[in-house]
Amino acid sequence: MVANDLSRALARRLRRLREGQWPGLRITQQQLSRALGVSVPLISSWESAGGTPRVPPLHRLEAYAAFFATRRSLADGVPRVLPPAELSPEEREEQRRLLGELSRLRSDALRALTAEPGKPAQRAGPPADPWHFPDGGRITIICSELPPSAHREVMRNVPDYVALYRFADLDSLFELYGHLRALNPRSPVSLRAVKELNADDLTNHVVLLGGPDYNDMTASMLRRVRLPVRQVSDWNGEKGPYFEVEARQRYHPVLQQAKDLLEDVGHFYRGPNPNNIERTLSICNGMYARGVYGVVRALTDHRFSERNAAHLRARFGTAAAYSILTRVRMEGRIVLTPDWTRDSYRLHEWSMPSAAD
Structure with missing residues (x-):
């Protein structure tokens, strides 16, 4: 996978989460921006696969993972990110799964953005977060x-x-x-x-x-x-x-x-x-x-x-x-x-x- 493709994989995944995480329920950028406490243009920039992608900070991906871990994030029609204490064990496990996936895509995107155009992006090297171990080891x-x-x-x-x-x-x-x-x-x-x-x-x-x-x-x-x-x-x-x-x-x-x-x-x-x-x-x-x-x-x-x-x-x-x-x-x-x-x-x-x- 060349650098450009790898750098945009995170943007495409964030958009798929918003539009198709839950069958029959499409989240708007405005709803998501309200839950995360950021602007609609910022949400749009994170989802954009054109030009140079804008990579969200890790704590925003933590909020994404918590939001999309449960439909209860839209309870009573008010979009919000539930605190960890309010998540069920199954929801916390889904949050961890999503955050792990998004973190890996983010690490790939950051490395890809520094690669030479047209050359394969290197997955090797220091991860964006020193506490992320991409080999999946114990x-x-x-x-x-x-x-x-x-x-x-x-x-x-x-x-x-x-x-x-x-x-x-x-x-x-x-x-x-x-x-x-x-x-x-x-x-x-x-x-x-x-x-x-x-x-x-x-x-x-x-x-x-x-x-x-x-x-x-x-x-x-x-x-x-x-x-x-x-x-x-x-x-x-x-x-x-x-x-x-x-x-x-x-x-x-x-x-x-x-x-x-x-x-x-x-x-x-x-x-x-x-x-x-x-x-x-x-x-x-x-x-x-x-x-x-x-x-x-x-x-x-x-x-x-x-x-x-x-x-x-x-x-x-x-x-x-x-x-x-x-x-x-x-x-x-x-x-x-x-x-x-x-x-x-x-x-x-x-x-x-x-x-x-």
Whole structure:
């Protein structure tokens, strides 16, 4: 398929959704624009297969998928996008299926628009969203566990026990798990603690949440990939724990009166899985849980994820592996999503060229 055809496939699919998703019910551009909160000309530009197609941002495709996942989007004659909590399990599954399809078409369109005219569009290369795995492979999230002393006694000894309470970084896990499921509907996504792992888990696409203090697999993988960035848990030191770059520069979290976190340091790594080079290893860690959450949000928050993903593509291209050390700023208990297009957020960047470079 040449680049022009591939770049227009998304536009044609969006129009087919509007005109034929439900037999006997044709949605107008005006109805759809009202549901999505955008203008009619913008809807028309996304559906246009002539000239240079306009590719919608990912969060708009999320709204498309939610809208066309259920006829209830037109209940009482008022078009709207139902929130996830109001969707049935079947409707949520249809939303995930649609979003996965639209996301793949969007990735193809973005790559096709940069291809040379008349030449085949390359499906290989970094996807538009780093959390989209087009090969459909299984994904294993390995999450840090809290030490036994941190488990609430009441949750261990009563019938109301909730298994997820044993995990650290629950904010990050909740955010990332849903994002992975939505973007990879053909890929089973599993959550594991280190003690539950088997060989199959470690040869999938592996995502590690949390630093080496609580996640032994993060510690193990960091030793194997040999990054110039090292996480040092010097909790009793004069300035506390830090990330160290090439044994020279140290980056500490910023605290007020030793208890209020004003700024954390987070680290994102992506490279081949050492246990299976045809799959990936991703690490999201920080000195504190807020740093982990900030790194996850950098690539899931629809207000920032596209520009951050674009920065990764522009900065690292086809690198075999890369990492970015980032500030994660706070306002009270609120984590502010890092903007990697701004120099003030990026503390250190590193990449390993691919064999083809």
